[in-house]
Amino acid sequence: MEPPYEISTRYLHRATSQPCTLRYIGPVTTQTTNTQTEAERDRIWLGVEWDDPARGKHSGTHLGVKYFTSRVDGAASFLRWKPKDASKAREGTNGTADNGEMLWRGRTLLQAIKDRYLDTDLPDMEQPVETTNDHSLVLGSSNSRIQVTVPNLNKVTSKFADLGRLTHLGLDGMWVYGLKAQGEGNDLDMNMLDRLKSVKSLDLSGNLISRWQDLADIIRVLPMLTGLKLSHSRLPQPESSLDGVVGTAFRNITDLTIRNSLVSWSDVTLLSSSFSNLERLDIAVNPLCSGRQEGRKATSGFVNLRELVAGDCDISAWEDVVDMFGSLPALERLDISVNPIHSVPNNSSSVSSRAVFQRLQELVIKETTLDDWKDLGNLASWFDHEPVVLKSLKISSRVDDEGEVQERSSPDRQRLSGTRADRAGLVARFRGLGELNSSPVTKAEREEAAKIAQSLQAQPRQDVKVQINDATVISKPVQNSLKSKMIDLKLVFPDSPLDQASTLPQTISVLPSATLKILMIKLKKAAGSALATNAFHLEYQGGKLGDDDMNIKLSDLGLREGDEVIVRTE
Known part of the structure; x- marks a missing residue:
């Protein structure tokens, strides 16, 4: 049985939730002598390069044999692959089912949008369903109308309407690898993508995109897009x-x-x-x-x-x-x-x-x-x-x-x-x-x-x-x-309705020596009614700032002049 992976493709290591790029699949000499058993010679190893070089043990060479070359010295290691065990399948830590494989391919753009913005199970659209009850949804033009039964229709249509008002699509840390998987993309999915015509900025920081072509496919479905974030990526070096x-x-x-x-x-x-x-x-x-x-x-x-x-x-x-x-x-x-x-x-x-x-x-x-x-x-x-x-x-x-x-x-x-x-x-x-x-x-x-x-x-x-x-x-x-010491932080409100956009602050001035708690208080005051009744948290460079950070100075958190802070409602 061969591993279901592709070389030069990015994955997330399930056990550690660490991103890596697969560089090699095959046998590896594990002993300096010729005493390896047949079973040892038949073992399959995965040579990976970690995004975090500290996890690596070498650069693709083991016991004097060069199997591949990592982009960063010392960022590579070998993982012993075993065929997946269906009995150990479970709910994964990344919002998807764990199929027993040690490497996870990530999410498509479609799935990431559903997971972050819809949080609702959408119906299978492979077959049209004729229905006239109060919970039906009509898709398509008048010449090719398709009616389907949708549980919680009001919730679905409300969230679809919210998608149409989005100007910022924040998918940082969602481990997106491409637009859609093979066979993915029914009529309802396409309807969802069609509603993203107002999106002007897209955050794909912390992604698993392996090819520039895959990124281009994503960008093409967002015709109004002008701002793109790809931090913590490992796209291939163009030749x-x-x-x-x-x-x-x-x-x-x-x-x-x-x-x-x-x-x-x-x-x-x-x-x-x-x-x-x-x-x-x-x-x-x-x-x-x-x-x-x-x-x-x-x-x-x-x-x-x-x-x-x-x-x-x-x-x-x-x-x-x-x-x-x-x-x-x-x-x-x-x-x-x-x-x-x-x-x-x-x-x-x-x-x-x-x-x-x-x-x-x-x-x-x-x-x-x-x-x-x-x-x-x-x-x-x-x-x-x-x-x-x-x-x-x-x-x-x-x-x-x-x-x-x-x-x-x-x-x-x-x-x-x-x-x-x-x-x-x-x-x-x-x-x-x-x-x-x-x-x-x-x-x-x-x-x-x-x-x-x-x-x-x-x-x-x-x-x-x-x-x-x-x-x-x-x-x-x-x-x-004191004013001369202040830094200006840019604010992004990806979850806010469109009608509130003009009332929300775009920047906030604060001392670097201020704590995160003080920033939260200033932000709530500046945003007024938009945050008055909603619980919210802040994210910076793809990471959530939580309760444990409240008494930490902004300078110690790494915040500097012009940095962008994302404000998410809970």
């Missing part, structure tokens, strides 16, 4: 442009988020022609600089891209930032926070000196390892020539686990001191700034900044603690200091 595979399926997408998905910049450049109308791209927490060095260059696509988020992508050289992002023609906002960039060359003396970032207006570089005034001055040189006019800078120093600002290299350099002179020095160097760390730069402040910067240059301080303080504001009333 060439996807145009011949997906056609124009992705042309309407203007906002794409694909965090933590093993995407390199080489992959991004190959995707650019398929996502040709992107205006916002979030590729944070990806190994952008992996792969070929020649792949680290600006793509000829993305001519409409205005915002790029590339935080925590292990970019260590400023030259890579310039090569990858500098020539994007429409780029206005760039976020390169949490990248280990330790130095920046002056643009005028750089071998790559050229006009780059020509339309950039805002640079975000939070938790940076840049803290030397020379490097910060060099950074400013890249944005100090026409037509480049940087209007907004958001910058803060990286801190270690104990909350101390990191100190590196020799102490004889002039460094940031954590005083208000830091802000003055930054304003003086980035001369076109209108806003620094969300606080407006006034004319009086600019004049004072120039004087303090001159003083710093005349009397450099040595061996001082390094810190860029987000909240340091000069020539400002004290009462504004």
